[in-house]
Amino acid sequence: MNLKRIAGAAAVAAAFAVTGGAPGQAATLDDVKKAGTLKCGINTGLPGFAYTDDKGKWTGFDVAYCRALAAAVLGDANKVTFVNLTGKTRFPALASGEIDVLSRNTTWTLSRDVDLGFTFIGVNYYDGQGFIGRKSLGVKSAKELDGASVCIQTGTTTELNLADFFRVNKIKYEPVPIENNAEARAAYGAERCDVYTTDASGLAATRTTFSDADKHMVFPEIISKEPLGPLVRQGDDQWADIARWTLNALISAEELGVTQANVAKMAEGTNNPEINRMLGKEGSMGKMLGLDAQWAVRAIAAEGNYAEMFERYIGSKSPLGLARGLNALYKNGGILYSPPFR
Amino acid sequence: MPFPVPDENPRAVTDRAPSVGGGFDIARAWTDERVRGVIFQIAMIVGVVAVAVFIVLNTIANYEEAGLSFGYGFLFDTANFDINQRLIEYASTSTYGKAFAVGGINTILVAVMGVATATVIGFVTGVLRLSNNFLVSRIVGIWVEFTRNVPVLLQIIFWWLFMLALPKVRQSLSIGDTVFLNNRGVRLPSPIYEDGSAIVLATILAGIVATVAVRIWAKRRQDATGRIFPVGWAGLGLIAGLPLAVYFALGQPLAFDVPVQKRFNLQGGVSITPELVALWLALSTYTGAFISEIVRSGILAVSRGQTEAAGALGLRRGQTMRLIVLPQALRVIVPPMTSQYLNLTKNSSLAVAIGYQDIVSVGDTILNQSGQAIEVISLYMAFYLSLSLLTSAFMNWYNKRIALVER
Numbered sequence: 001m002n003l004k005r006i007a008g009a010a011a012v013a014a015a016f017a018v019t020g021g022a023p024g025q026a027a028t029l030d031d032v033k034k035a036g037t038l039k040c041g042i043n044t045g046l047p048g049f050a051y052t053d054d055k056g057k058w059t060g061f062d063v064a065y066c067r068a069l070a071a072a073v074l075g076d077a078n079k080v081t082f083v084n085l086t087g088k089t090r091f092p093a094l095a096s097g098e099i100d101v102l103s104r105n106t107t108w109t110l111s112r113d114v115d116l117g118f119t120f121i122g123v124n125y126y127d128g129q130g131f132i133g134r135k136s137l138g139v140k141s142a143k144e145l146d147g148a149s150v151c152i153q154t155g156t157t158t159e160l161n162l163a164d165f166f167r168v169n170k171i172k173y174e175p176v177p178i179e180n181n182a183e184a185r186a187a188y189g190a191e192r193c194d195v196y197t198t199d200a201s202g203l204a205a206t207r208t209t210f211s212d213a214d215k216h217m218v219f220p221e222i223i224s225k226e227p228l229g230p231l232v233r234q235g236d237d238q239w240a241d242i243a244r245w246t247l248n249a250l251i252s253a254e255e256l257g258v259t260q261a262n263v264a265k266m267a268e269g270t271n272n273p274e275i276n277r278m279l280g281k282e283g284s285m286g287k288m289l290g291l292d293a294q295w296a297v298r299a300i301a302a303e304g305n306y307a308e309m310f311e312r313y314i315g316s317k318s319p320l321g322l323a324r325g326l327n328a329l330y331k332n333g334g335i336l337y338s339p340p341f342r
Numbered sequence: 343m344p345f346p347v348p349d350e351n352p353r354a355v356t357d358r359a360p361s362v363g364g365g366f367d368i369a370r371a372w373t374d375e376r377v378r379g380v381i382f383q384i385a386m387i388v389g390v391v392a393v394a395v396f397i398v399l400n401t402i403a404n405y406e407e408a409g410l411s412f413g414y415g416f417l418f419d420t421a422n423f424d425i426n427q428r429l430i431e432y433a434s435t436s437t438y439g440k441a442f443a444v445g446g447i448n449t450i451l452v453a454v455m456g457v458a459t460a461t462v463i464g465f466v467t468g469v470l471r472l473s474n475n476f477l478v479s480r481i482v483g484i485w486v487e488f489t490r491n492v493p494v495l496l497q498i499i500f501w502w503l504f505m506l507a508l509p510k511v512r513q514s515l516s517i518g519d520t521v522f523l524n525n526r527g528v529r530l531p532s533p534i535y536e537d538g539s540a541i542v543l544a545t546i547l548a549g550i551v552a553t554v555a556v557r558i559w560a561k562r563r564q565d566a567t568g569r570i571f572p573v574g575w576a577g578l579g580l581i582a583g584l585p586l587a588v589y590f591a592l593g594q595p596l597a598f599d600v601p602v603q604k605r606f607n608l609q610g611g612v613s614i615t616p617e618l619v620a621l622w623l624a625l626s627t628y629t630g631a632f633i634s635e636i637v638r639s640g641i642l643a644v645s646r647g648q649t650e651a652a653g654a655l656g657l658r659r660g661q662t663m664r665l666i667v668l669p670q671a672l673r674v675i676v677p678p679m680t681s682q683y684l685n686l687t688k689n690s691s692l693a694v695a696i697g698y699q700d701i702v703s704v705g706d707t708i709l710n711q712s713g714q715a716i717e718v719i720s721l722y723m724a725f726y727l728s729l730s731l732l733t734s735a736f737m738n739w740y741n742k743r744i745a746l747v748e749r
Contacts, residue, residue, distance in 0.1 A: 088709065091710070095713075111711075117407075137606070146605075147607050149526060159424075167434060177697040179697065190507070235407070
C-alpha cells in the first residue's frame with residue numbers, strides 16, 4: 001500500500017517533470033503564438049550568414065530564414081528574438097527549448113538527426129570543408145600537407161572530417177584547436193599553423209578579411225559534404241512541417257519567379273496553379289499547416305525568395321561574392337530542389 | 343493556525359496542557375521545543391530529497407524526450423578527433439574515454455608544472471620583497487601588485503600572443519641546431535635508447551638514492567660531532583658525474599633524435615606547444631604573485647628576536663633565513679598555500695581559451711559530438727574534485743609534518 005503510494009507519487013513527479021521541464025515538445029506553434037515572438041538561434045557572428053548591420057540589427061543569410069519563418073507564423077518578420085549561440089551551446093539550447101528553431105550553419109548528420117533528437121528541415125546551403133593556405137608554401141593540393149600544422153575550430157564536424165581526411169590519406173598533421181573563428185584567424189595570421197580549415201563559405205568570408213588576400217589560396221579539395229540547414233526539436237511534426245515548407249516556399253518562389261517585389265501582386269491570382277496554391281489563392285495549404293492562407297506570401301515578402309536572399313548576403317552583391325555553385329536551382333546546374341506544392 | 347503560543351519554558355507548557363493517560367498529543371508535541379526541532383529537520387530533509395528526486399527525474403525525462411539515453415556508455419565509442427598533445431598513446435580511432443584520459447593527464451601536467459614553478463617564483467620574490475635593497479624590493483612589489491590584480495584569463499592570452507609573436511617556424515631560433523624555439527613552441531632532441539642505456543638510467547637512480555643516504559648520514563654526524571660534510575658536491579658527483587662516467591665507459595649508448603627542418607614544420611624530437619608554455623607561464627606567475635605575499639606574511643610573522651638571536655649565535659644571513667626563519671614561517675605559509683595550489687589547478691581549465699587540450703577542452707569536444715552534456719560535466723566535476731582532494735590531503739600531511747613539535 002505504502003510502496004504503491006510512493007510509486008504513484010514518483011509517477012506524478014515524473015509526469016510533472018515532463019510537462020514542466022521540457023516546454024513545447026508537443027505544440028511549439030502554440031507556444032510561439034502565445035509568446036508573440038519566434039526564438040531563433042543564430043551564429044555569434046559570421047560574415048554573410050549572421051552579422052549586425054550598421055544599425056546594430058542582426059542580418060544575414062541564416063537570419064533571413066528566421067525572419068521569413070516569423071513572418072509566416074506570426075505575420076511580422078520583426079517578431080524574432082535572436083539568441084546567439086556558439087558551436088557548443090547550440091544543441092543544448094535547442095534541446096532545452098530555449099529556442100524554437102536553430103538556423104546556424106549546422107551540418108545535417110545522422111547522429112545529430114537521430115541521436116541528438118533533432119529534425120533537420122532541409123538544406124539552405126550546400127557547403128564542403130576546404131583549406132586555406134599561403135601561396136608561398138608552394139602546395140597545390142591538401143594531400144601534400146604531410147607534417148603541417150592545421151588550425152581548426154573545436155566542437156564542429158570539421159574536426160572529425162579533418163581527422164578522417166588525414167587518416168585516409170595516411171599523412172600526419174598537428175591539429176591546433178581554437179575556440180572561435182576570430183582567434184583561428186589570429187593564429188593563422190601569425191603562422192601558428194600552415195593552413196586553416198573550415199567550410200568553404202567560411203574560408204571565403206575569412207579571406208575577405210585579410211589585408212593581403214591575394215597571397216592566400218583556397219585549395220581545390222573539398223574534403224566533406226556539409227549540408228547546412230535549419231533544425232528543430234524532434235517530436236513536434238507540425239512545427240517541423242511549418243519550418244520545412246517555409247524553406248521550400250522560398251526555394252519554390254525562386255523557381256516560379258515569385259519575388260519580394262511581385263509577391264503581393266501574384267497573390268491576387270495568376271494563371272499558374274502551383275503559384276496560386278502556394279500563395280493561398282487556391283486550395284487550403286495554409287490550413288493544413290495550421291496557419292492562415294497568406295503564410296507563404298508573408299514569408300517571401302520578408303526577405304525575398306531564395307535567390308534574392310543568397311545574392312544580398314553571400315552572393316555576387318555581397319563582399320563574400322560566393323558563386324551559386326551547388327546552391328543553384330536544379331534547373332541551372334545546382335542541386336537545389338523543392339518538393340512540389342501540391 | 344490554532345497552535346498554542348510557544349513558550350520559553352517547556353515546563354510551563356506541560357503545566358498548561360497536561361496529557362491524559364500518557365497518549366500522544368499533537369498539540370503538546372508541537373509545543374515541545376525538541377520535538378519541534380526534530381519535525382523541522384525531518385521536513386527539511388524531505389524537502390531537499392524531494393528537490394533532488396525532482397531534478398533527477400526531470401533530467402531523465404528530458405533526456406528520454408530528446409531521444410538520448412542517460413549513461414556513460416558513450417565513453418566506449420570512437421572519438422574520431424585528434425589531440426595534439428598526448429602523453430599516452432592516442433589516435434582518432436581511440437575511444438572517448440581514452441580522449442578524456444589524455445585531457446586529464448594534460449591538465450595534471452600543467453598543474454604540476456605550474457605548482458612547482460609558482461612555488462619557486464613565490465618564495466624567491468617573497469624573500470626579495472623583504473630585501474633591504476630599495477630597488478629590488480620596489481620592483482618586486484610593483485610586479486606582485488600588477489600580476490595578482492590583472493585577471494588570469496587576460497594573462498593567459500597575453501602569454502599566448504607573446505608566444506605567437508616569436509620568430510616564425512622558418513626563422514626558428516636555435517641553439518647549435520639541436521634546440522629550436524619558434525612560434526610553434528619549443529622543440530628538443532628526444533633520447534633514443536640503445537643497448538646499455540638502462541644501465542646509465544639505473545646509475546642515475548642509484549646516485550639519487552646514495553645522495554639521500556649521504557645526506558642522512560651527514561646530518562647525524564653533524565648532530566653528533568658538529569662537523570659539516572659537503573653534501574651538495576657529493577650529490578653532484580653521484581647523480582651527474584657517476585652516470586656520465588658509465589655513459590662513456592659503455593660507449594655512449596644513448597643517441598638523440600634531433601629535430602630537422604622539414605617542408606612545413608620541424609620534425610623529430612619532442613615538441614612543447616606554445617599553448618602549454620603560455621598557460622604554464624601565466625598560471626605560475628599569477629599564482630606565484632599570490633604565494634609571494636603569503637611567503638612575505640609568513641616571514642614577517644616570525645618574531646624579530648629569532649633573527650637577532652641567530653645573529654648573536656654567529657649564523658650568517660643566508661643560514662638565518664634557511665635554518666631559523668623559513669622553518670618557522672612555513673607553519674604560517676603552508677595552509678594558505680594549499681588553496682593557491684587548488685586555485686592554480688582549477689584555473690588551468692581556462693586553457694580552453696587558447697586551445698591547450700586539457701580535460702575541459704577535450705571534454706567540450708566530446709560533449710558536442712556525443713550530446714551527453716550532463717555526463718561530461720559530471721566527469722569534469724569528479725576529476726577536479728578528486729584532484730583537489732588529493733592535493734589537500736598531501737598538503738595536510740605536509741602541514742602536520744612541519745608542525746611545531748612540542749616537547
